[in-house]
Amino acid sequence: MSDINPITVNVDAAIALNKYNVDEENAHIELVDNPDDEEFKKLVRLCPAGLYKIDKDGNKTFDYAGCLECGTCRIACESTILKKWDNPQPGMGVEYRFG
Amino acid sequence: MADQEPDFDIIVVGCGCAGAVAAYTAAQAGKSVLVVERGEYSGAKNMTGGRIYSHALKKVFPDFEKEAPVERKVTHERIAMMDPTANMTVDFTSDKLSQEGKDSYTVLRAPFDQWLSSKAEDAGAEIINGIAVEQLIKDDAGRVVGIKAGEDEITASVVIVAEGANNLLTERCLGAKRPTPDEMAVGIKEVFQLPSDQIEQRFLCPKGEGAAMLFVGDCTHGRTGGGFLYTNKDSISLGLVATISQIEKADNPTPIYQMLDDFKHHPAVAPIIDGAKLVEHSGHLVPEGGYNMVPQLVYDGCLVAGDAGMLCMNLGYQVRGMDFAVESGRIAGEVACKAIDAKDTSATGLASYKTQLEQGFVLSDLKTFSAWPETMLDWKRMFTEYPKAVEGIFNAMFVVDGQNQKHLKERIKPIIKEMGTWKTLKEVRGALKAL
Ligand SMILES: Cc1cc2nc3c(=O)[nH]c(=O)nc-3n(C[C@H](O)[C@H](O)[C@H](O)COP(=O)(O)OP(=O)(O)OC[C@H]3O[C@@H](n4cnc5c(N)ncnc54)[C@H](O)[C@@H]3O)c2cc1C
Ligand code: SF4
Numbered sequence A: 001m002s003d004i005n006p007i008t009v010n011v012d013a014a015i016a017l018n019k020y021n022v023d024e025e026n027a028h029i030e031l032v033d034n035p036d037d038e039e040f041k042k043l044v045r046l047c048p049a050g051l052y053k054i055d056k057d058g059n060k061t062f063d064y065a066g067c068l069e070c071g072t073c074r075i076a077c078e079s080t081i082l083k084k085w086d087n088p089q090p091g092m093g094v095e096y097r098f099g
Numbered sequence B: 001m002a003d004q005e006p007d008f009d010i011i012v013v014g015c016g017c018a019g020a021v022a023a024y025t026a027a028q029a030g031k032s033v034l035v036v037e038r039g040e041y042s043g044a045k046n047m048t049g050g051r052i053y054s055h056a057l058k059k060v061f062p063d064f065e066k067e068a069p070v071e072r073k074v075t076h077e078r079i080a081m082m083d084p085t086a087n088m089t090v091d092f093t094s095d096k097l098s099q100e101g102k103d104s105y106t107v108l109r110a111p112f113d114q115w116l117s118s119k120a121e122d123a124g125a126e127i128i129n130g131i132a133v134e135q136l137i138k139d140d141a142g143r144v145v146g147i148k149a150g151e152d153e154i155t156a157s158v159v160i161v162a163e164g165a166n167n168l169l170t171e172r173c174l175g176a177k178r179p180t181p182d183e184m185a186v187g188i189k190e191v192f193q194l195p196s197d198q199i200e201q202r203f204l205c206p207k208g209e210g211a212a213m214l215f216v217g218d219c220t221h222g223r224t225g226g227g228f229l230y231t232n233k234d235s236i237s238l239g240l241v242a243t244i245s246q247i248e249k250a251d252n253p254t255p256i257y258q259m260l261d262d263f264k265h266h267p268a269v270a271p272i273i274d275g276a277k278l279v280e281h282s283g284h285l286v287p288e289g290g291y292n293m294v295p296q297l298v299y300d301g302c303l304v305a306g307d308a309g310m311l312c313m314n315l316g317y318q319v320r321g322m323d324f325a326v327e328s329g330r331i332a333g334e335v336a337c338k339a340i341d342a343k344d345t346s347a348t349g350l351a352s353y354k355t356q357l358e359q360g361f362v363l364s365d366l367k368t369f370s371a372w373p374e375t376m377l378d379w380k381r382m383f384t385e386y387p388k389a390v391e392g393i394f395n396a397m398f399v400v401d402g403q404n405q406k407h408l409k410e411r412i413k414p415i416i417k418e419m420g421t422w423k424t425l426k427e428v429r430g431a432l433k434a435l
Helices: A011-015 A037-046 A072-077 B017-028 B054-060 B109-122 B168-172 B196-203 B256-265 B322-341 B352-359 B361-368 B372-378 B385-398 B408-419 B421-434
Strands: A019-021 A029-031 A052-054 A060-062 A082-085 A093-095 B008-013 B033-037 B051-053 B073-083 B086-093 B104-106 B126-129 B135-138 B144-149 B152-161 B184-193 B209-217 B225-231 B235-243 B277-287 B302-304
Touching: A011 B256, A011 B277, A037 A052, A037 A060, A037 A072, A072 A082, A072 B184, A072 B277, B008 B017, B008 B144, B008 B322, B017 B033, B017 B054, B017 B109, B017 B152, B017 B322, B033 B109, B051 B054, B051 B322, B054 B322, B073 B225, B073 B385, B086 B385, B104 B209, B109 B126, B135 B152, B135 B168, B152 B322, B184 B256, B196 B209, B209 B385, B235 B256, B302 B322, B322 B352, B322 B361, B352 B361, B372 B421, B385 B408, B408 B421
Parallel strands: B008 B033, B008 B152, B033 B126, B073 B209, B152 B302
Antiparallel strands: A019 A093, A029 A082, A052 A060, B051 B104, B073 B086, B073 B104, B135 B144, B144 B152, B184 B235, B184 B277, B209 B225, B225 B235
């Protein structure tokens, strides 16, 4: 079984404190159509920003807007369910003030 | 293209510790240097634990600690083993930890990298911020002759790739193999603001000094990895580093960001950040496969430095990447200059980069500990049963309930027995050999 325990932390609120220049036009990370469930769950477990989500009804969502550009999903799944992983366009993406 | 004068002597990709130092070194030697950094400012995309050991940086900037935006001098080393309900911390301090050249400083990369970058710029390097290099340009013979960034193609005699751990160019343009999920860890960190006097009180440190703390056990819910805590001037860096292959596994029910939250609420951690204000949440890769994952570092017209070359080491009680980045950046800068002067920037002309890394501490230390990454990955009990046994032993020592007590030996024996005496001895011996 590969189930994920209920989440008690609001990671969206944590990343909302970061500074971003979100590129509304251009997704720098893209998933393949109908990604495999088990591969997707790897990313749910791994993404430090919690951007890969599965809702109550089992729908999979991914929102690149809060991406920390770490590359973890690339190491785990570039050869499986990631179609694209590139650096964001000039001036876009996360901007750490502390780091 | 090869017959034309290149636009620059040296192009450096990335202005982190490795890139900034490479650029400074080359500019200082009178070469024309262009640095392309994808962050809007240097450091904007970077995160570390972290503390930097001073020795390597001192070779480049002998008085850096007086001038650079370092946070605190680390004079307290803490190691903690945590079980879900218990925690044992060792707090060590010694005058050796503050001796010049053996000392270390906590840093936050946004201010720190901007300082490094300003040093390179003052030395004459040109820095372009806010744009990523998309490709390394090669000539027909496969030699690296420049970079492509946005619309621009810019050429150089030598390109130094210092792009960090998520090394897209090294993989896509230089053919390095993608690190495996066993060789890479995911790092997650939060920064909490706390007044400086409170930090000193909470860590029992003199003014301006601070602590580095590494945790093993429940912080990663028993998975291979660990927790870290570093005291900055008026903030605390708190986070986790955990091997990707162990977090992604189907039997792991807890996402890494939930683990961090659980870690923050552990009774041994919560009081440290009590009342502190969360100001940033970050993530970064950590190469931890060691010597065996280091790719080819020298190419025709190109050198790879720092994390891009997987020059990073996580021993559990010691994390080193920034001093490796600084040292490899400096050597890359020097070797590139010499090769340009000698008019041979082929892989042969640049070969002394690798030799110098091997002779110095960078590849030598990585080689010494080359067995550790695998040993750590196999030593699953270190993250589960050992912290539990520690809890048992210390409970046996400290819990007094009015019942007739047995000798300490009698109380501890069952705990050791449950661990498996031989198995434990064997594991510890194996680990000591790898460390
Ligand atoms: C959680 C964590 C804890 C750590 N703790 C410690 C510690 O306590 N002590 C220690 O010594 N080390 C520690 N490390 C390791 C250390 O942070 C790294 O080894 C070090 O930062 C590597 O420096 P670098 O210059 O090689 O790479 P980076 O600092 O990553 O710099 C790479 C630079 O290249 C830029 N870049 C990338 N791609 C491109 C491109 N295509 N075009 C233009 N620019 C690009 C990036 O924006 C970045 O500025 C830790 C790492 C992590 C993640
Ligand atoms: S790069 Fe890192 S932060 Fe961005 S989606 Fe992938 S795992 Fe999440």
